[in-house]
Amino acid sequence: MSFQNNENKKWGNENFWGLSYDFDPQWDLTLEQKIIQTKLIQLCESTLRKNAIESDRNLIYPRKNFEALASIGLLGLIIPKEFGGMGENHTCATMVVETIARYGCASTAMCYVMHIAALSAILLRHHNNACIKNLLSKINNEVLIGTVSYSDPETGSHFWYHLSSKCEKTDNGWQIYKKSSWTTSGGFADWYVTQTTSPDFKGDYSDLSCFLIWKNEVKTNPATWDGLGLRGNQSGPLEINGVEISKDRMIGPKGDGARSNDEAVDPFFLLCSSACWNGIAMGMIDIAKNHTTKKKHNDVGMRVADYPTIQDYIGECIIETNASRSFNFHQAKALDQKTENCDWSIHNDIQILPRTQMLHWLWQLKFSCAKNVAKVSDKMLHTCGGTGYKPELGIERYLRDTKAGWVMGPTNEVLRQLVGKYALFGIESLDYWNQNINERVIYNEIKKMDNKTKKEFAEKILKEIS
16 A cells, blocks of 8 residues: 655755655645745755754854745735735645744744734734835835734743833824843844833733834844754843834734734744744654664664664654644634635724634644654654764754743743633633632631731731722
């Protein structure tokens, strides 16, 4: 019985040295998307993979790789064709990120994820904004890299809670104050989508607004970035210190931040970062296949791949990674169905929020893919033995890159708690902005007090409200 796929995966002028298309879910792609995939693999072979080594070794931001991606139109992947983009969908975005991470450069893939997330935020609310439309029309041809800057130094993985930000209304627009603990492409991106508490803030941290900021308006220290992995992505602190911007650089209406998070930035970040982890996992399996089928133990006349243990490792990692990939593409297809194939015109009505319904599924996806790649990275190191421990093979770099998946916000610890609470107690129990009172806990603690302590506690509360 033959399971051969008629498609032939090439690496330059040769057949690809890793897994063939027999192990890729090609049925999820249209003919046009397969053409994009083929061009991108060629670009990874000629350019991106070589630059990955340089970025990792010397902490170099992969702008050269972005210029290469722009050469085949990929900086405008999800931008509608009317603005010169490719008008592609969630499925294609998933494939593109996975392909960059697998065959090219993981740092570039993660920076590209943030670019796509930033694009989603401005596309969500571009319809009546000439400033945003003008930017969209230039992004690919001028290689204008975007990113999002949402994190907060005081709230860590709860990046939606902005304690260190504010916005004030001025005669001509808005004055922005923002501190961000982690911003991928910080100092290297050409434009930023950032979020602060809204103008006229009155203490409700769910009242958020989004803004478009240019490169010359942010303060960063990119030279201080020195991460364990993803060493080219230059993720570090960012500050916007009282910069005044025009009115048209508020993205969407005042107070639209929470909707923007749930409908655009979070869905695209979770979907595409998951594809990055899947791409890294497949990239490591490719390397392990190539190494173990060529490396020979001459004393026993066997290749490393001839040992049943190695076959078990490879087989298990392929099966579990393809389960993660299937989950990834399944969610992408669901998002395509809900959004009329990623048609941004549906958001002319700001109450249309189809991706928001999928959010807890995307939390599960990110957790699953980040967990899988951590396991695969260790297994593939074991498979390649001592050679895998050396940088030359490429396993060592990928292994370090994988470690970002678990800790990148929302961390896997945060995500599994969100999913668990949602399942057990409903979505209201998540209490993103710490607004709901847990009376059960209060009464339980009061029950422990003697009368004297209760009296002191009551007097303290009364003093606070008087």
